[in-house]
């Protein structure tokens with residue numbers, strides 16, 4: 001093992017040996033090399049005469065660049081666009097994001113959390129967590145209504161075993177008992193569990209009530225107290241899009257941070273959906289464990305391991321996107337503009353409920369609970385969801401996603417409010433054709 005990796009492991013172990021146990025084989029070997037990047041960083045501070053360290057080209061005291069690109073980006077200073085961004089991301093963006101996170105999640109008050117590290121958006125952050133904490137055969141627990149890409153990222157890439165629990169109770173709440181049963185089973189079998197909590201959820205569009213979130217956290221605490229190490233990832237891709245009074249309005253990460261020394265909470269979030277910049281690829285990974293002596297050193301060691309895997313895979317996250325998001329976060333109109341888009345999406349979610357609650361489709365489907373995010377799912381009563389999807393495409397020019405035998409996912413996030421009635425009328429018509 002590289003001595004730098006051994007040093008980081010020692011730093012982690014001294015504070016909390018359980019976190020060292022949680023790391024995968026690869027996670028234990030990771031370190032951030034004292035190579036070109038750290039020598040360049042040193043030179044940036046001290047090389048007043050000539051700095052011949054960095055792998056970019058310079059001219060006239062700034063990064064070399066082409067006019068045909070800069071002419072289109074003239075609002076931005078070349079230094080904020082062309083050079084490599086630091087491996088953990090632009091410090092200003094990391095600072096702005098942690099401030100935003102604390103402001104929007106009052107339950108984080110007084111809690112010890114790491115500085116967020118930039119990722120190439122959430123998928124990349126999830127892959128980093130998978131690399132750092134999953135070995136072949138580890139159990140990853142998630143509801144059976146889940147984002148399909150977890151299969152590739154955790155199952156195929158890392159060989160983890162995906163353990164699903166039932167998502168909703170017959171009464172229409174989140175099935176916290178099913179979660180607890182699965183967590184206990186994994187604890188008994190493995191002594192280590194990895195949990196994925198994705199709220200607002202894709203595909204159901206559900207965010208839990210405060211009481212449901214408390215029940216999930218209580219189950220995690222109880223199982224951790226019983227001696228199981230638990231890595232809990234919160235996939236907060238749709239954070240902030242909460243449309244109804246009864247759901248929680250914060251990330252469950254706030255309740256998980258500093259919960260128990262055997263619980264490592266990892267927040268994955270980003271600008272992707274929150275700021276309507278899907279193609280920018282700006283995301284963050286933030287850790288929280290305990291509050292004891294050395295807990296900040298432990299978080300720094302984990303940040304270094306993340307930087308190591310970033311250096312060894314994508315090297316760093318695109319610089320222009322980071323600059324664009326910084327500008328947005330500092331813009332005086334940012335909150336007002338975001339709120340306006342939120343209201344558009346909320347209007348669509350409410351319209352979907354109004355249309356579905358008319359009763360006119362009740363013989364064809366029921367719908368799963370939804371109160372947040374981009375999506376909702378129909379549960380078809382009489383037709384196969386995949387046959388319905390193909391028939392809708394071929395005969396009506398309507399696209400949706402089939403999931404399993406019964407579920408058909410509708411992204412109301414991309415249907416104008418005025419078109420929602422017609423959309424569901426067409427889905428109903430297609431279902432009737434097939435019956």
Ligand SMILES: Cc1ncc(COP(=O)(O)O)c(C=O)c1O
Nearest residue numbers: 121122123147198202235237272
């Ligand atoms: C639950 C969930 N997590 C993560 C992602 C991916 O986000 P990103 O585009 O930031 O990688 C998505 C995108 O559809 C998602 O639905």
